[in-house]
Amino acid sequence: MGEETVSCEGEGTALINWQNSRASPLSFLKTQRGNLVDELEAYIDGIVQQALRETLISKDDYEDVVYERGPRKQVRKLLDIIDCLGEESAARFCYLFIQHSKLKKERSKSNANEYLKGIQKHKDVLLRRNDCLKYYNCRHGEKFYFSDHFVNLLLVKGHYSLEIKKNELLTFGQQRIGLQSQKEERVDIKLEQLFQKLCDRKSPKKILVSGVAGIGKTVFVQKILHDFANTTAYENFDFAVNFTFRDLNFINKPVTLRELILKKHGHLSHILDDILNNTEKLLMILDGFDEFKFYSQLDLDQYIYDPNEEAELPHLVGSLIKGELLPEATIVVTSRPTVVNHIPVDSIERFVVITGFSEREIEEYFQKFYGDCIYGSDIFDSVRQNYFLFTLCYIPAFCWIVCSVLKGSTTLQIDQPKTMTDIYCHYLVVILKHHTRQSCVANKTLLEAVLSLGRLAYQSLLQHQTLFYEHDLETFPNLPCDIINSFLDKTCVQELVATENILSFTHFTIQEFFAAFYYAHEVELSHDIMDNGVQSRLFISPGYLDLFNRFLSGLLSVRSQNVLSKHLKLDASRKSEAYRSWLTKSIIENCENGCYIFNQLHCLFEQQMDCLAERITPVTLRLNLSDNIFSPIDFDVLTYFLSLVNMDIEELDMTATQVNAQYLKQLQPYLNRCTKLWLGENNLDKELIGVICKLLESPDCRIKELGLGWAQLEDEDFLELYKALKNNKTLIQLWVEGNNISSKAIEQFSDIPLFTSSLQHVILLGNRVPAQSLSEFKEKPYRNVIVAHIDESFGIDFWQGWWDWIFQRCKICGDExxxxxxxxxxxxxxVCNERNTSWMRTWYTEVDNLLELRIRSCSVTNIKKRMQSLQQMFIQQLSRH
Incomplete structure (x- = not known):
């Protein structure tokens, strides 16, 4: 408020002037009627009530006044009534207003002082709540201050929910590197610049901050509140209030925004009206949208406009984010990328990505963690050699886990970790060693406690739950407090009649690890999550269990069994051999069918049992890795598999994986065994095109079909392929549809049959080819190799194979x-010429049916609308056939 505080100086001027004049009250009220309406409209409610209390007017008069619509009409009605009452009543009315005006002035000054005191008190409360950073599994008495923590922000032109798919934790390391390198697509900003005007645009009011799990979104919120409370930043705001969706989930009845604010910030009750009257000075932070149980219900037809109006929680949140409720307030929403499609992004004015640590900051973190710069740098250098460990370290929460594991490894004689399960097994051992009572470490009670924790994690995973009440633990009697405090976060939430403690695992991946631990060692399960029927009944979607499966495979490996046997006195699981049989059979089936296989390869990698490769003997080796953004970990997994399974590769699909030149160079020995290679929907830069050209020129090359569709190829890239193909004797089909290749480059390319006898077709659908050129290509020599449009002369089998590939891919793709x-x-x-082919009509019908099924099951409103628009486009094409 401050400078915004309403002043009463100059108010009541007309009536105060009357005191110094000789005019009669009635004549004064008549001559100054216009000025009086202006002066009295702000106080009419209080004046008419005071006039009734002092019997200046009757109850009927009072009702006549308040019945009028609007304060100015009410003033006029009151003046009419006073005019009929005579001089004495008119004089009483004038003195009444003068008294009321002085009282309002005194109250206004008092309110301003209260407001300023309220600001300082609120900052004191926020500072107390956010003074120190809460760290995973810190010991009692340990404190971590913000000066020891790093928060980096990256301002981007939009969110990246499409790029970061399943297992965002594992893909993020590569994304972090990519974001750092795309300088033309980013603007680095400091934390205090988050709310400032950039690039001559207005200051944003609605901000979305996204980042993968564990990257530091909640720490980012805590940092803002801490700096605001310290008055070191954000001076444009008088008040900052924050809510976590984790806490909001426990509100199960209609509520007002006022009640929400006071539920967490009760100390604001006496000045909340002033805060809500000056919302341009208010910052509201909504943390953890991905945990909101109503996240899919923000597509509203009606809005809430009044902070005192009761409404269901999704209506309040949606109205806030869309700017209908408190439109002048600044709203910040944090979320994991996986659910940002449910946020009304058309209302968002600034998109920010939290990128975690940079490589330099990882090293600094190691130095601080170990308390020795030289030793910390030595450990950092060893971690940098391990793609898996290093990728995890970009995420602050897991940088701590890695450091803890490596520190504990030296004292516990643990082998250096190679897999994700290794990390989590060692993490479990380190925490049990350093954060539980030492007398329990070798005791059977400890094992029972870990298994109880696993049962809690498993049952919660089945029910899609990440939160549970403290009283839920009553059914787990073997869980001692130190085990709970080591692996579970506790949050106190105010319920209707009392406060409740809400618990969650410190990270969802830790819950998945404990769930897999329980599954691996429990003989009798009430529900077998690996059973397809159970998955269907529990609405478990594809990808939901990917990390669970990887942990399970790792926990059933010989490596993990040895670690757990040594430190937990845990017998080997009876399920190990049955699981290995299932895994090898699943890999064989997926290889032969060309189904998505990446997670099975990860499970094989987690086993670290090279001899398992001898059991993998598919008839054909087809590896579908499409639509999974490659991380260094994924690359290690793929090369591990290809190095063990020495077979010809019938098909390798790396469509939309963001594969880079470095990966492709290292894969070249294996790519020479490949018959069909698909690299479309990747950004094929000059370096990557160079690697592909060398691959084609290699005397060992066996590639017959190469797909580079929708890969942003320009004329220069296309002609580089032309030069390489002059030395190639194997390629039959080159698919480069949907690129930016011009007729001029195609003209030069079309004499390729003079140099190679193998190449039969170059498919160029959807490039920069005008209709006239399509006809010319068919008439001139050597042009039969160019396929720039759908032409029946190439035969239905040729086009049907292409369409089958497209349709098969659609079946495994997510909605977005x-x-x-x-x-x-x-x-x-x-751009096709042949619009009357019967089989194209069949294509459009198939797409229509597929989209109709997806639209029915899609829960994301904006994606559903886009699918409906796309469906209409295909229906229009169908009507032309």
Whole structure:
């Protein structure tokens, strides 16, 4: 408020002047009627009530006044009534207003002082709540201050929910590197610049901050509140209030925004009206949207406008984010990328990505953690050699885990970790060693406690739960307090009649690890999560159990069994051999069917049992890795598998994986065994095109079909392929549809049959080819190799194979990816000459049926609308056939 505080100086001027004049009250009220309406409208409610209390007017008069619509009409009605009452009543009315005006002035000054005191008190409360950083599994008495923590922000042109798919934790390391390198797509900002005007635009009011799990979103919120409370930043705000969606989930009845604020910030009760009257000075932070149980219900038809109006929680949150409720307030929402599609992004004015540590900051963190710069740097250098460990370290929460594991490894004689399960097994051992009573470490009671924790994690995973009440633990009698405090976070939430403690695992991946631990060692399960029927009944979607499966495979490996046997006195699981049989059979089936296989390869990697490769003997080796953003870990997994399974590769699909030149160079020995290679929907820069050209020129190359569709190829890239193909004797088909290749480059390319006898077709649908050029290509020599549009002369089998690949891919794509992919396909089909082919009609019918099924099951409103628009485009094409 401060400078915004309303002043009463100059108010009541007309009536105060009357005191110094000789005019009669009635004549004064008549001559100054216009000025009086202006002066009295702000106080009419209080004046008319005071006039009734002092019997200046009757109850009927009072009702006549308040019945009028609007304060100015009410003033006029009151003046009319006073005029009828005579001089004495008019004089009483004038003195009444003068008294009321002086009282309002005194109250206003008092309120301003209260407001300023309220600001300082609120900052004191926030500082007390956010003084220290809460760290995972810190010992009692340990404190971590913000000066020891790093928060980096990256301002981007939009959110990246499409790129970061399943297992965002594992893909993030590569994304972090990519974001750092895309200088033209980013603007680095400091934390205090978050709310400032950038690039001559207005200051943002609605801000979305996204980042993967464990990257520091909640710490980011705590840092803002801490700095605001310290008055070191954000001077544009008088008040900052924050809510976590984790706490909001426990509100199960209609509520007002006022009640929400006071539920957490009760000390603001006496000045909340002033705060809500000056919302341009208010910052509201909504933390953890991905945990909101109503996250899919923000597509509203009606809004809440009044902070005193009761409404269901999704209506309040949606109205706030869309700017209908408190439109002048600044709203910050934090979320993991996986659910940002449910946020009304059209209302968001600034998108920010929290990028975690940089490489330099990882090293600094190691130095501080070990308390020795030289030793810390030595450990950092060893971690940097391990892609898996180093990728995890970009995420602050897991940098601590890695450091703890490596520190504990030296004292516990643990082998250096190679897999994700290794990390978590060692993490378990280190925490039990250093954060529980030492007398329990070798005791059977400790093992029972870990298994009880696993049962809690497993049952919660089945029910899609990450939060549970403290009283839920009553059914787990073997859970001692030190085990609970070591692996569970506790939050105190105010309920209707009392406070409740809400618990959650310190990270969802830790819950998945304990769930897999329980599954691996429990003989009799009430529900077998690996059973397809159970998954269907529990609405477990594809990808939900990927990390659980990887942990399970690792926990059933010989490596982990040895560690757990040594430190927990845990017998080997009876399920190990049955699991290995299932895994090898699953890999064989997926290889032969060309189904998505990446998670099975990760499970094989977690086993670290090279001899298992001898059991993997598919008839054909087809590896579908599409639509999974490659991380260094994924690359290690793929090379591990290909180094063990020495077979010809019938097909390798790395479509939309963001594969880079470094990966492709290291894969070249294996790619020479490949018959079909698909690299489309990747950004194929000059370096990557160079690697592909060398691959084609290699005398060992066996590639017959190469797919580079929708890969942003320009003429220069296309002609580099032309030069390389002059020395290639194997390639039959080159698919480069949906790129930016011009007729001029195609003209030069079309004489390629003079140099190679193998190449039969170069498919160029959807490139920069005008209709006239399409006809010319068919008439001139050597042009039969160019396929720039759908032509029946190439035969239905030729086109049906292409369409089958597209349709098969659609079946395994998520809803958002289908929209992106089919939009590209449609742009290519839209330039086709042969519109009357019967089999194209069949294509459009198949797409229509597929989209109809997806639309029915899609829960993301904006994605559903995009699918409906796409469906209409295909229906229009169908009507032309």
């Amino acid at each position: 990816k289908i929209v992106s992919f089919l939009t590209k396909v449609f742009s290519g089909l839209n």
